[in-house]
Amino acid sequence: MEASVSFSLKSSYLTKNDTKFGRKCTGIVRASSLQLGFQRGQTVDLADLTRNRVSIKSRNPPLKISCCHKQPAGTEIHNSFDDALILKRKAQDVLPYLNERCIYLVGMMGSGKTTVGKILSEVLGYSFFDSDKLVEQAVGIPSVAQIFKEHSEAFFRDNESEVLKDLSTMHRLVVATGGGAVIRPVNWKYMKHGISVWLDVPLDALARRIAAVGTASRPLLDKESGDPYTKAFAKLTALFEQRSDAYPNADVRVCLEDMASKHGLSDVSALSPTAIAIEALLKIEIFLAEKVAVRNS
Ligand SMILES: Nc1ncnc2c1ncn2[C@@H]1O[C@H](COP(=O)(O)OP(=O)(O)OP(=O)(O)O)[C@@H](O)[C@H]1O
Numbered sequence: 001m002e003a004s005v006s007f008s009l010k011s012s013y014l015t016k017n018d019t020k021f022g023r024k025c026t027g028i029v030r031a032s033s034l035q036l037g038f039q040r041g042q043t044v045d046l047a048d049l050t051r052n053r054v055s056i057k058s059r060n061p062p063l064k065i066s067c068c069h070k071q072p073a074g075t076e077i078h079n080s081f082d083d084a085l086i087l088k089r090k091a092q093d094v095l096p097y098l099n100e101r102c103i104y105l106v107g108m109m110g111s112g113k114t115t116v117g118k119i120l121s122e123v124l125g126y127s128f129f130d131s132d133k134l135v136e137q138a139v140g141i142p143s144v145a146q147i148f149k150e151h152s153e154a155f156f157r158d159n160e161s162e163v164l165k166d167l168s169t170m171h172r173l174v175v176a177t178g179g180g181a182v183i184r185p186v187n188w189k190y191m192k193h194g195i196s197v198w199l200d201v202p203l204d205a206l207a208r209r210i211a212a213v214g215t216a217s218r219p220l221l222d223k224e225s226g227d228p229y230t231k232a233f234a235k236l237t238a239l240f241e242q243r244s245d246a247y248p249n250a251d252v253r254v255c256l257e258d259m260a261s262k263h264g265l266s267d268v269s270a271l272s273p274t275a276i277a278i279e280a281l282l283k284i285e286i287f288l289a290e291k292v293a294v295r296n297s
Pocket residue numbers: 107108109110111112113114115116132176177178179209210213218269271272273276
C-alpha cells in the first residue's frame with residue numbers, strides 16, 4: 001500500500017542569487033506503508049522523520065547468500081506471481097542486514113531509478129523519495145525543466161546537493177537520485193551514509209524508453225534536434241562519456257546486460273522492473289555479506 005505523507009523541509013537551500021536562506025518547503029513523501037506512524041496527508045517535520053531512526057547497532061550474524069531462482073533460465077522473470085514471492089523473500093533476507101540504512105539509486109536518465117525504487121521501498125517497508133521532486137519543492141518551481149530555464153543547471157545542482165545532504169541524516173529511505181547527481185564528489189559523501197546502487201542500462205535501451213515518453217521533462221535532452229530516439233541517444237552518449245567514471249563509485253552495480261545474458265535473453269527490455277529489483281537486493285546482500293566478512297576477519 002502506498003500513502004502520501006506531507007512533510008516540511010526546514011534546511012537552507014540556495015536562492016536565485018546563490019545566497020543561503022532558511023525556508024520552509026513542503027514536500028511529499030511517498031511512504032510504502034503507514035508504518036512511519038503518520039496519518040495520510042499529515043504534515044510532519046523532517047526532524048520527525050529522522051527521529052524515527054532506530055540506532056544502528058551491530059547485528060552481524062553471518063549472512064546467508066541464497067538465490068531462489070529455481071526455474072529454467074528465462075522463465076522466472078516473466079512470471080509475476082513467482083517474482084513477487086522471490087522479491088518478498090529476498091527483501092526479508094536483506095532487511096536485517098541493511099540496519100535501517102538508506103538505499104540510493106543512481107543511473108542515467110530513464111534507467112528506472114523511480115520505477116525500481118518504488119518497488120524496493122514497498123517491499124522493504126521503506127519510504128520513497130525522488131531527489132528531483134525534493135529539489136522542485138525546495139525551490140518552489142514545479143519542474144526540473146523550469147528550474148534549468150529560470151535559473152541554471154548550476155543552481156539546480158547546488159540545491160540537489162543540499163537535498164542529498166538532508167537525506168543523508170535519515171534512515172529507511174529509498175532515494176531515486178537525479179541522473180547527474182554522481183558528478184559531484186560531495187554527493188557521494190552524502191550517499192555513502194547508505195548503500196548506493198547503480199542501475200546500469202545500455203544507452204540504446206534508455207533512448208528507446210525516453211523516446212517513448214518524450215524529452216520535454218528532461219532539459220538536458222530537450223535541446224537536441226532530430227527524432228526523439230536519435231536525439232536522446234546522441235545526448236545520452238555524450239553525458240555517459242562524462243560520467244562513466246562516476247557511476248562505478250556506487251557500492252553495487254546492477255547491469256542489465258549481464259542480467260539478460262544470465263537469463264538467456266537477447267534484449268534487456270524483456271527484464272521487468274521487479275526482476276531488476278530482485279537483482280538489486282541480491283547484489284546488496286552480497287555487498288553487505290562481504291563487508292561483514294571483512295569486519296569479522
Ligand atoms: N525495466 C523496465 N522496462 C521497461 N521500461 C522501464 C523499465 N523501468 C523503467 N521503465 C520505463 O522507463 C521510463 C523511465 O523510468 P524511470 O522514470 O523509473 O527512470 P528514472 O531513472 O527515474 O529517470 P529520471 O532520472 O529521468 O527521472 C519510464 O517510462 C518507465 O516506465
